[in-house]
Amino acid sequence: MTTESTSLPDPATATGSAAAPGPGRARQSLIYRAGVLGRAPQVPTDFATLETRARAAMSARAWAYVAGGAGSGATMRANRAAFERHALVPRMASGHVSRDLSVELFGRRLPTPLLLAPIGAAAMVRADSDVHIGRGAAATGVPYILSNQGCSPMEDVAAAMGDAPRWFQLYWSTDDALVDSLLRRAEASGADAVVVTLDTTMLGWRPQDLNLGSLPFSQGIGIAQYTSDPRFREIVRERTADPGRAKGDVEVTLGAIRTMLSISREHPGSLRDNLRSPEPRAAVETFLDIYSNPGLDWETLATIKSRTSLPVLFKGIVHPDDARRAVEAGADGIVVSNHGGRQVDGAIASLDALPAVRAAVGEGMPLVLDSGVRSGADVVKALALGADAVAIGRPYMYGLALAGGAGVRDVVANLVAELDLTMGLIGAETVDDLTPEILTTGPAAGTSGPP
Structure with a gap:
């Protein structure tokens, strides 16, 4: 038997008092109490099992599109290796009963530093995918970055999300009037920010899709x-x-x-x-x-501030010089990302690029880390290395495959629970406590001693 999917505890009551156990302990309690009745979670709590079950639930074409990467998959492996090279060094007896996981981005206080990354053509996984994802995100307070390659109009997703936070991802078309139209619609749909994706002016070489001759957009999916x-x-x-x-x-x-x-x-x-x-x-x-513009340059990107009143982030930055150019072009934030390893084979891991990008732009520029995040402990490491927030992609898509919007919600709830518990167990009370000093690195980081 399986238990009903459960939502993230109310952030207003999940932190801040001895009576409120926090989202980590609350989530554990829900699952263990259901276990007493013989019910296991519908959505697995670890990424490996989640991925295995999602693959069984997805078609071969959907799996290739979501799980596949560029070339040999070296960049995907590099993303994971980068997280594994960094080890947490817990400190004891902090005396903190609860944690404050909240962060502020572009004038809105968010309950956690998590976002849902934009993923196109998600209807390959489940019909009405974007609406399901939007509802799952809204149930947790986590912003959903609506994909420009979505399967539902942004207005429909916004209606399903109500007042919950959302951003909009923009692919810069070869038709400038279309760019302007999409931006106007994003503003009218209540987006808090626009994320301009720079690393997909062309599709990367993706063998898993190519071997099936499968491009969802040519089927009308994702447009x-x-x-x-x-x-x-x-x-x-x-x-x-x-x-x-x-x-x-x-x-x-x-x-x-x-x-x-x-x-x-x-x-x-x-x-x-x-x-x-x-x-x-x-x-x-x-x-x-x-749909995309291979000739996109910094001069064109600099016109974005005259095209929208929304805060603008540039996504796909992994080089510090590009980070500086982004600031000069008017960026209000940067998403450090290699597109989940889907564009360039053998590229630098996003986590490895993060410290240099942070050094290039200074402390005031909001940075979002994207690519390779699989656990709450990963979130802690990314925040410690300079990110202000962390975007997840494949994990929530696997939750979508297993249980629709409830599956998305449960994946987020599990990640937040692990984030909360990890922070508590290493002695951190707030996100601001997550600094490079909590980490050590090396080939065998997981077994090395204090720095």
């Missing part, structure tokens, strides 16, 4: 922000009205028929009407032509 956008629809209409842009006939195969069905199902409107219309296919072709 809902575009097909719901007035500027994008205008471009599609212009193309379908231009006979010079007409595409040749498609070879009729079973695969082609399945693709057309997928495109027609994903496109706004009825399946019957879409199958008769050239617009759904034209929308996919238009998206593939313009």
Whole structure:
């Protein structure tokens, strides 16, 4: 038997008094009490088991897209090795009964330093994926960075989240009017910030997808922000009205028929009407032509501050010189990320890049660490090395695969619980206590002594 999924304890009561045990002990108590009744958690509490069960629940194409990386996977392995090289050095008898996990980002006090990273085409894992993720995030108070390659319009996700915090990820299109339209919609949808992704001006070499010939966007999956956008629809209409842009006939195969069905199902409107219309296919072709801009440069990026009133973060920074350029271009924050190892094989681990980026931009610039985070202890290490917040990706997608929005919620609750317990066990009372002094490093960091 399995227990019902459980939510993160109320942050208003989870910290700050002896009577409130904190999210770590509260989460343990929920799980152990259910265990007395013979019920195990629906969502595993460790990443390895979570990943194994999620793989069994996902299609081969969904698994390849979510779990796969660039090339040989060296960057994915480097991300994990970087966390493993750093070991925590616990201190005893701190006297702290509870912890304050809260952080402030862009004028909003958040209950924890966690965010949900943007992941496109999540409907490969579960229908209405973005709405499920948004609800799971809202249940925990953790901001969800809505993907520009989402499967539901941002307005629908915002409605599902209510007043819960959210950001919006922007891929800089080759059409500037589309960039402006997406930014206006993000503002109107209540986004607290915009995350401009810089490391995906082209798709990296991803063998797991390539070996299956699987690109979700070519199936119409992951382009809902575009097909719901007035500027994008205008471009599609212009193309379908231009006979010079007409595409040749498609070879009729079973695969082609399945693709057309997928495109027609994903496109706004009825399946019957879409199958008769050239617009759904034209929308996919238009998206593939313009969604990202390989010629993106710092001069263009510097125009972002005139395009939106929202705080802007640049995502994909791993070099200190690029961090400085980002500040010069008007960045209000930086996401130190190698895209989860999905873009460049053999790249530097995000955690290894973090200290140099922090040194380059100083203490006042908000930094988010993304890529390779698998546990609450990982979160502690990232914060100690200079991050102000930490974004998770694959773990919550695996929760989505197992239990929808409740699975997302439970993955976050487990991470927060482990974060809280780890902080307590090493003697930290607040996030500000997490400094480089709590770490030691080396080839055998897990067995080395104090620094």
